[in-house]
Each structure stands twice: as structure tokens, then as C-alpha cells.
Amino acid sequence: MPEIFKTADGSNTLFSPEFNEHYHSTYGALNESMQVYIENGLKYCKEKTLNIFELGFGTGLNAILTYIESIKSNLTIKYNAIELYPVKHEVISGLDYREIFTMDELSIFNKMHNSQWNTEIKLSKNFILKKIESDFDGYIFKEKFDLIFFDAFAPETQPNLWSKENFLKVYNSLNPNGILTTYSSKGIVKRNLRDAGFVVSRLPGPNGKRHVLRAEKKLIFNFF
Numbered sequence: 001m002p003e004i005f006k007t008a009d010g011s012n013t014l015f016s017p018e019f020n021e022h023y024h025s026t027y028g029a030l031n032e033s034m035q036v037y038i039e040n041g042l043k044y045c046k047e048k049t050l051n052i053f054e055l056g057f058g059t060g061l062n063a064i065l066t067y068i069e070s071i072k073s074n075l076t077i078k079y080n081a082i083e084l085y086p087v088k089h090e091v092i093s094g095l096d097y098r099e100i101f102t103m104d105e106l107s108i109f110n111k112m113h114n115s116q117w118n119t120e121i122k123l124s125k126n127f128i129l130k131k132i133e134s135d136f137d138g139y140i141f142k143e144k145f146d147l148i149f150f151d152a153f154a155p156e157t158q159p160n161l162w163s164k165e166n167f168l169k170v171y172n173s174l175n176p177n178g179i180l181t182t183y184s185s186k187g188i189v190k191r192n193l194r195d196a197g198f199v200v201s202r203l204p205g206p207n208g209k210r211h212v213l214r215a216e217k218k219l220i221f222n223f224f
């Protein structure tokens, strides 16, 4: 069962003894999620209506941060998140995000966790959540997305999820100009993303130490 772990920015994340992996950077869970997924992904998108897919719902931190940004920037979002190992309620309550979020935001966060799996849940006028309980390995996309939060455990731990074949599947699931963001900037990840057709940018990491990636599905038209 995952355990609570306090990261350097004061926000809690989980540690999985089974995978020997943290759910976020130990330098700061909140900082990492904000930079990798909200700043580099959501705020970079030009559309006001977005279909988002997250690999690994986990703590739900990316989902609640996306919800908060959707209110601030008046976005309409359908947020689809796949998770093979849903975290138990008693573990989620231990995350104790009272210092990070307002009461209203915490109430949405709890609704996210209490909502049924494999069902579309309307959390506000402009935000629908669909949690999918399934293995991403072998998962077949049934719709197209504008933005993908690729937040699996590390490539060393789950190499199958970061393979060229999986990125090809992800690439084909994106709309033209669609974006994938991820925290890993490993050489093999960059190579597999490029081999799958993405244009990859290496961006500064959240703590100034590491790099993170944004991969774009840029369609280049040749008129000649």
C-alpha cells in the first residue's frame, strides 16, 4: 500500500513500496505538477475547450490543479485519467492538502476521489471527469485528445509504458497540434517520442536541476 511522503516544497505525495517509486519529485510534488503539467501543458495550449488524458490518476493532484486552472482561465475540460492501481480513500485522506487548497477546492478533490470509475462525472459547468480503471499497456483509445499528461512511474521501472510503440499509440490519439508533457527527460524517452513522430522540446525542470519534456504533434503541410 502506498505511504505518505513529505516533499521539499512542503506538499505531500505517495511512495509505492511495490514499485519503489514516489508519485512525484521528492523536491516538490506541487511544484512539479504545476510546472510540468499546468505551465508546460495546459497553459501552453491555445484552445479553450480541451479533451485531456492523464496516464496515472494516482493522488489526483494533476486533476485538481487542472480543475483550478480551468476556473481561472475559463476553460471547458473533459479530463480522462487512467489508473491501474486506484489509491484507497484512507491513504488519500492522509495527503492532507488543507494548506494548499481552499475548502471549495478540497471539496472538488474529494468528489474526484469519491466519483465512480468508468463514468463521466460533471464536477462543474465546464469540467467533466472520467476515471478509467484499466491497464494503459494494451489500452485502446476510443477518442482523440488535445493534451496528454504522461505521468507513469519512471522509464527504468516501467519501460513498456515509455516504448516507441506506446508513444506511437499516444501520437495517433492526439488531435493535430496536440501536446504531451512529461517529467522525464531521459535520452530513451526523447528518442522514442521523436521516433513516434513528436517534435520534442527539453524545458527547465521545476527545481532548476532537471529537465522535463514537451512533445508536440506538429503537422507540417508541404504545398509544393
Ligand SMILES: C[S@@+](CC[C@H](N)C(=O)[O-])C[C@H]1O[C@@H](n2cnc3c(N)ncnc32)[C@H](O)[C@@H]1O
Residues within 6 Å of the ligand: 022, 023, 024, 055, 056, 057, 058, 059, 060, 061, 062, 082, 083, 084, 085, 086, 134, 135, 136, 137, 151, 152, 153, 154, 158
Ligand atoms: C508517477 S505516479 C503519478 C500519479 C499521478 N499523476 C499523481 O499526480 O499522483 C504513476 C501512476 O501511474 C499508475 N500506473 C502505473 N502503471 C500503470 C498502468 N500500467 N496503467 C495505468 N496506470 C498505471 C500508478 O498507479 C500511479 O498512480
